[in-house]
Amino acid sequence: QSVLTQPPSASGTPGQRVTISCSGSSSNIGGNYVYWYQQLPGTAPKLLIYRNNQRPSGVPDRFSGSKSGTSASLAISGLRSEDEADYYCAAWDDSLSGVVFGGGTKLTVL
Amino acid sequence: EVQLVESGGGLVQPGGSLRLSCAASGFTFSSYEMNWVRQAPGKGLEWVSYISSSGSSIYYADSVKGRFTISRDNAKNSLYLQMNSLRAEDTAVYYCARDGDRGLFDHWGQGTLVTVSS
Numbered sequence: 001q002s003v004l005t006q007p008p009s010a011s012g013t014p015g016q017r018v019t020i021s022c023s024g025s026s027s028n029i030g031g032n033y034v035y036w037y038q039q040l041p042g043t044a045p046k047l048l049i050y051r052n053n054q055r056p057s058g059v060p061d062r063f064s065g066s067k068s069g070t071s072a073s074l075a076i077s078g079l080r081s082e083d084e085a086d087y088y089c090a091a092w093d094d095s096l097s098g099v100v101f102g103g104g105t106k107l108t109v110l
Numbered sequence: 111e112v113q114l115v116e117s118g119g120g121l122v123q124p125g126g127s128l129r130l131s132c133a134a135s136g137f138t139f140s141s142y143e144m145n146w147v148r149q150a151p152g153k154g155l156e157w158v159s160y161i162s163s164s165g166s167s168i169y170y171a172d173s174v175k176g177r178f179t180i181s182r183d184n185a186k187n188s189l190y191l192q193m194n195s196l197r198a199e200d201t202a203v204y205y206c207a208r209d210g211d212r213g214l215f216d217h218w219g220q221g222t223l224v225t226v227s228s
Binding site for chain 2: 045091103
């Protein structure tokens, strides 16, 4: 079981908006930044959102992140077929003195 | 261009050892914290270990504590992971990742596969 909880799957049709949740605790999400990673099939993960809601250069503004208390969300608007991937949330955990990941959410574009 | 290239993976028997390397280029390696992250076949990401830029601060996941050792050689722009007492559950692709801020992994290598099996 992962320290951060994500739904195992999500889906949407092209053009739709989908959200992926990530639930943690006061020792991780509640007191630290949340990061989101996208992993396309057969490739290394890629940083998608950093410090809760910031996008690295090159990441489309269709991707957005938010955090409230001990939970966070990734929203993808204007869904495209190339968004089909696994998405992971992550945060530093003060109790474990390490980074914790969510179990990952497989996004399917129908 | 930032590049991270892992090497050293392979097939090893349970109880055996392996040393992974990560060659860094395109940035000032000695200024950045680094991590190892692994992914078992068909599974999610698992953080393994962290090392500060100078090597003075190190953290491990409980699952590898006492068996794995992270180190770096800033003169050689290289990161290492010495893995001892390997178990079947250590089978995974191991990625090195540059750390911008305790979880901000802004660059990843392509990964190296470690298979622990008899």
